[in-house]
Amino acid sequence: MRKEDTVKLISAEGFEFVVDKEAAMVSQTIHNMLTSPGSFAERQHGEVTFPEISTTILEKICQYFYWHLQFASGKETEFPIEPELTLELMMAANYLHT
């Protein structure tokens, strides 16, 4: 995996998730950060920090990114969501336009 094809997503607690750019860009918000012209720090360093999103939630979101790619390629499985995560996950999904 080449470094420029990945992006580092950092949770509120500082936990780092390295994911494919393609996957991360499922989020419209991240997509905009990484592609918009101008010198967004995110674009230059290939990492985005989310001070509002906890590690557990960010992990779930990364799982969703890959699930979305699978779904788009025709593999339609169920995406599991633990009931106790739903509310927090929703707020993050809303922020990330996911």
Added chain:
Amino acid sequence: MGGACSRKPERDYEDSPCRGLSRRFCKSGSLKWWTSSFAYPSVDFHLRKGDCPSLLELCIKKINEDIDRYNTFSMLPRDISQQIFNKLVCSQRLTSVSLEAFRDCALQDLDLGEYAGVNDSWMDVISSQGSSLLSVDLSGSEVTDFGLSYLKYCENLLSLNLNYCDQISDHGLECISGLSNLTSLSLRRNDSISAQGMSILSGLVNLVKLDLERCPGIHGGLVHIQGLTKLQSLNIKWCNCITDSDMKPLSELVCLESLEISCSKVTNFGISFLKGLQKLSLLNLEGCLVTAACLDSLADLPLLSNLNLNRCNITDDGCEKFSRLENLKVLNLGFNDITDACLAHLKAVLTKLESLNLDSCRIGDEGLINLAGHRQLKCLVLSDTEVGDTGLHHLSGLSGLEKINLSFTVVSDSGLRKLCGLTSLKSLNLDAHQITDAGLAALTSLTGLTDLDLFGARITDYGTNYLRKFKNLRSLEICGGGLTDAGVKNIRALSCLMCLNLSQNCNLTDKSLESISGLTRLISLNVSNSRITNSGLQHLRTLKNLRSLTLESCKVTAYDIKKLRSTHLPNLVSFRPE
């Protein structure tokens, strides 16, 4: 529905259901009405392959499934809790208990129209939305005057719908008299509201739309709304207490664009008060006691474009006055005692007309000469007239025609050839006994058809071969009795079908259901009076969008339909036998 009577009245556009998950539509009982109109309800189809649900949608779905786990959503941003609320309403999972989780959520729209179980106990949570609340629909609920008092503090409310709320009276109206930001208020079918009760409406100075349809006690009360000069739309249809004296206060409503006073006691004299309404564009006088003499007053309305004179006392006498209504686009003259002579007088009006209804008038072939060449005409209703094949000849050049109703006319198979060039046609009603397979064969060039009504026509299996040309059909009725399972096989290819009526074809068996099991867009299906049995129901499992299923006089029980609904057809809201 039962019997084999197929005569369908044309419907107003506004009466056709237009909401996503229209519960109203199931209450109306009959789906035949809306199949005959242009508009279709937008149905939220199940996600098609390839449409990936967003994470937000997945979360909302999850919450919807186990709503009982949640005590409050007040920490969520408003737009998210609004989406959760809408989803619960849509799937009918919201109860007075789960509603509690939405306390203080600053929701803006509470669309609970026709929702089961809504009563005063819901009002506390509803009012807790406070100044955020913009629109509330409580139509068909058991909410009383007391419940309504909770809305007092929702001072930013713009729209309030209290249609069919039997327990709301004058006292309830007093409670909302301070909601002066209201722009839309609807109180349809309320027996309790009196002329005196209407006095509180005078304070609702921002009202743009007021709906008092079927309120029988409001005679004398319209004087209280004469100061509502922002009013653009007033509906007092079927208030049979309304008389000429009630028209006088309306003369002050200078912004009025739409006025509906059908089925009242208003006469030509009452209409004379409307002369000054310079912005009026829609006037519905259906069933009023008016004659062509009222056209003198209407000629002073420069913007009048939509006029409904259905079931009035219009005769040929005075019809020349129609020529002064220069801006008419939609004219309904159905069920009046007018003849071809009247159509000749309409000549000047006809050049702009887009829709003309002559249902059950004494119109014949001669009269249709006056319609020839009017390419702007989109909709023409000639049902129950004396029009025959010669008349169709005059229509053959109406290239803009999108909808034509020829039911119960004397047109025959050979006359239908004249229609084959009308390629803009979307809706065609040929509900007439003398029409057969040969007539259908002449129409195969009309590939844009979306609605085809052959209810009483004598179509056989052979004729269904021609149906395959109509790939865009969304609604189809063939109920003449001549179809067997072999014919239904040809319907299988019509994958856009949403409404299918094959009732009265008594030879159809379970095999027919098997043939149509791939028509997954079907919302309504009727195969009454056939040899369908309980074991045939299994073929319907794939029809996930089905909302109405009618299998009267078949070997099918309500029990088995209910079983099918609970396991495979979650959207089924109306079924027979029940």
